[in-house]
Amino acid sequence: MTDLSTRGGGAATGTGDRSRPRAALPALCATQVVSWGIVYYAFPVLNPQITHATGWPAGATTAAFSLGLVVSAIAGIRVGRILDHRGPRAVMTVGSVLGVVSLLIVAAAPNLLVFFAGWALAGIAMAATFYQPAFAALTRWHAPDHIRALTIVTLAGGLASTVFAPLTAALADHLSWRHTYLVLAGILATVTIPAHALALRAPWPDAPTSPAHTAADAAGVGRSRPFLLLAAAFTLSSFAMYAVVIALVPLLMERGYTTSQAAWALGIGGAGQTLGRTLYATLARYTTATARTTILIALGALTTAAFAAVPGPYALLIAVSIVAGMVRGNLTLLQATAITDRWGTTHYGRLSGLLAAPAHTAAALAPFAGAALAVPLGGYGPLFLLLAAVSVAAALIAPWTSTDAVRRRPGRRPRSH
Numbered sequence: 001m002t003d004l005s006t007r008g009g010g011a012a013t014g015t016g017d018r019s020r021p022r023a024a025l026p027a028l029c030a031t032q033v034v035s036w037g038i039v040y041y042a043f044p045v046l047n048p049q050i051t052h053a054t055g056w057p058a059g060a061t062t063a064a065f066s067l068g069l070v071v072s073a074i075a076g077i078r079v080g081r082i083l084d085h086r087g088p089r090a091v092m093t094v095g096s097v098l099g100v101v102s103l104l105i106v107a108a109a110p111n112l113l114v115f116f117a118g119w120a121l122a123g124i125a126m127a128a129t130f131y132q133p134a135f136a137a138l139t140r141w142h143a144p145d146h147i148r149a150l151t152i153v154t155l156a157g158g159l160a161s162t163v164f165a166p167l168t169a170a171l172a173d174h175l176s177w178r179h180t181y182l183v184l185a186g187i188l189a190t191v192t193i194p195a196h197a198l199a200l201r202a203p204w205p206d207a208p209t210s211p212a213h214t215a216a217d218a219a220g221v222g223r224s225r226p227f228l229l230l231a232a233a234f235t236l237s238s239f240a241m242y243a244v245v246i247a248l249v250p251l252l253m254e255r256g257y258t259t260s261q262a263a264w265a266l267g268i269g270g271a272g273q274t275l276g277r278t279l280y281a282t283l284a285r286y287t288t289a290t291a292r293t294t295i296l297i298a299l300g301a302l303t304t305a306a307f308a309a310v311p312g313p314y315a316l317l318i319a320v321s322i323v324a325g326m327v328r329g330n331l332t333l334l335q336a337t338a339i340t341d342r343w344g345t346t347h348y349g350r351l352s353g354l355l356a357a358p359a360h361t362a363a364a365l366a367p368f369a370g371a372a373l374a375v376p377l378g379g380y381g382p383l384f385l386l387l388a389a390v391s392v393a394a395a396l397i398a399p400w401t402s403t404d405a406v407r408r409r410p411g412r413r414p415r416s417h
């Protein structure tokens with residue numbers, strides 16, 4: 001890893017274990033499950049009911065959801081800078097409040113304009129409460145043992161769809177989509193606002209520095225060839241991955257499965273994410289950052305193609321969903337550790353925000369693009385084949401994201417990732 005941060009022990013944070021709030025990790029585990037489950041995973045389950053009840057086109061409602069994700073990508077850059085300097089407590093608490101308000105607006109929306117406004121506000125909430133701020137908090141508080149903390153929080157977060165996709169479907173069986181969102185907003189407020197306000201109160205450690213490190217280094221890294229290619233690979237991979245997540249329910253319904261069966265197939269992928277993340281530390285121990293980037297993105301292409309090729313039986317689709325979830329779970333950790341693996345922890349919030357912005361934008365456009373492309377392609381099966389090809393393109397870029405060329409200077413031995 002490039003020596004942009006101080007190595008070893010508590011010196012990585014400058015304050016050691018004393019700066020770690022004990023309640024932060026369990027609180028972030030709980031809030032990631034609830035935030036992702038309600039603000040993100042409820043929508044693909046409820047969208048068929050939304051379009052049926054309102055008469056709004058599916059393309060329009062999906063575009064509103066995509067708008068929220070685009071706003072999240074853009075806001076994430078600013079959020080990363082704030083996190084580097086001030087820490088996560090105020091950011092994540094305010095984000096939780098905005099998340100609740102946004103869902104209330106969505107639930108009460110009398111027309112598409114208000115529906116779009118609600119999702120735009122939800123985008124700011126996503127930027128302030130989803131993985132990026134949680135990863136920034138744990139990377140600073142837990143360095144140099146941050147991979148363990150990141151793994152734990154993503155193990156919990158992987159259960160978001162497992163818990164909330166079926167729960168949302170169950171609520172929607174007895175309530176309208178509007179009342180379902182009201183119930184979910186209440187759960188979001190009850191869990192996440194007090195957890196972020198009370199559990200993230202520890203002092204924010206100073207950023208690790210080294211004599212050779214200056215503020216300009218972050219800008220230089222952001223313009224470097226490995227960084228730009230890594231951003232390109234993650235952008236293509238994220239587009240395919242999130243299009244698959246949102247399109248899985250309509251794919252299965254197109255093949256004759258019920259909404260409940262489709263929701264369970266989506267939800268069980270979350271269990272796969274949790275299982276897959278338990279394997280990431282072992283993968284990281286035996287592979288370089290570049291190698292595992294290539295391997296995981298290629299496996300994402302393979303599982304996407306499997307969805308296109310396997311119409312049933314239902315048990316086999318569940319198995320594919322679990323494997324796809326395992327890959328998706330590892331990709332989340334891959335992106336969470338990509339900066340520290342290559343450039344250290346000093347400007348983690350800023351660099352991760354820059355790296356995530358195009359990937360999150362692609363993820364934002366993916367639901368709308370997927371729904372729009374499914375019609376001219378002749379259905380969701382051909383769409384999944386196209387998404388597999390996009391992942392293959394990302395896997396072909398991944399080998400060129402190595403920083404070895406940057407590190408190999410005269411008189412210095414190359415370091416491993």
